[in-house]
Amino acid sequence: MIRFEHVFKRYPERGEALSDIGFEMSPGEMVFLTGHSGAGKSTLLRLIGLLERPSRGKIFVNGRNLASMPRRQIPFHRRQVGMIFQDHRLLPDRSVFDNVALPLVVMGLGHKEIGRRVRAALDQVGLLKRERATPVALSGGEQQRVGIARAVVARPPVLLADEPTGNLDPDLSREIFVLFERFHYVGVTLLIATHDLNLVSSMRHRTITLDEGRVVDDSGDW
Numbered sequence: 285m286i287r288f289e290h291v292f293k294r295y296p297e298r299g300e301a302l303s304d305i306g307f308e309m310s311p312g313e314m315v316f317l318t319g320h321s322g323a324g325k326s327t328l329l330r331l332i333g334l335l336e337r338p339s340r341g342k343i344f345v346n347g348r349n350l351a352s353m354p355r356r357q358i359p360f361h362r363r364q365v366g367m368i369f370q371d372h373r374l375l376p377d378r379s380v381f382d383n384v385a386l387p388l389v390v391m392g393l394g395h396k397e398i399g400r401r402v403r404a405a406l407d408q409v410g411l412l413k414r415e416r417a418t419p420v421a422l423s424g425g426e427q428q429r430v431g432i433a434r435a436v437v438a439r440p441p442v443l444l445a446d447e448p449t450g451n452l453d454p455d456l457s458r459e460i461f462v463l464f465e466r467f468h469y470v471g472v473t474l475l476i477a478t479h480d481l482n483l484v485s486s487m488r489h490r491t492i493t494l495d496e497g498r499v500v501d502d503s504g505d506w
């Protein structure tokens with residue numbers, strides 16, 4: 285589902301953020317991405333989401349080579365890859381419903397279909413009753429779950445999460461990770477960047493570790 289072949293990413297001001305990255309993920313795999321701050325985790329996720337381009341190397345997502353993807357197909361690619369961020373990136377002046385509906389509005393779906401899918405996504409994250417609330421009225425954990433509902437509402441086969449529990453206490457963090465496992469069990473491919481080594485070690489999934497932009501460990505393929 286995801287394959288990196290000798291991928292490098294260089295920022296002119298900083299030098300190499302990623303060096304010779306190679307790994308593969310099978311469909312439905314759930315993998316943690318760890319490493320010190322600045323190791324390159326966010327950069328790696330942004331390359332998969334086509335928010336950035338590699339300086340060298342090849343990246344395949346769902347069999348497609350991202351380098352040769354025509355510009356007009358990028359919106360389609362982004363629908364295949366749901367992204368979840370530490371800071372949620374919710375629109376503060378819109379309701380929970382509207383925030384989750386956004387990807388479907390962009391896709392041009394009809395009103396009824398949007399309603400059906402948004403409620404299904406909110407149900408999956410346990411927030412069906414909060415659809416009219418605005419994000420400020422929600423707790424940090426609830427806001428993150430709205431971010432997750434928005435990422436899954438278009439039913440992407442791949443989910444990427446960048447420090448999704450960075451602002452949450454251990455109990456809420458575990459709830460979010462359990463939610464991710466539920467998507468894993470229904471066949472979604474998940475790559476989750478996290479500093480939370482306690483949770484990672486308690487959950488027994490494959491873990492890829494970056495150090496200075498290189499893969500230094502790829503273990504626990506249980």
Ligand SMILES: Nc1ncnc2c1ncn2[C@@H]1O[C@H](COP(=O)(O)OP(=O)(O)OP(=O)(O)O)[C@@H](O)[C@H]1O
Pocket residue numbers: 295297298300301319320321322323324325326327328
């Ligand atoms: N847009 C950018 N321009 C220049 N340098 C960048 C850019 N994005 C990231 N970098 C640099 O690339 C390196 C890797 O950063 P990245 O954000 O991928 O690391 P990270 O492992 O996600 O760190 P953190 O855990 O702190 O989020 C860092 O040295 C960072 O300063």
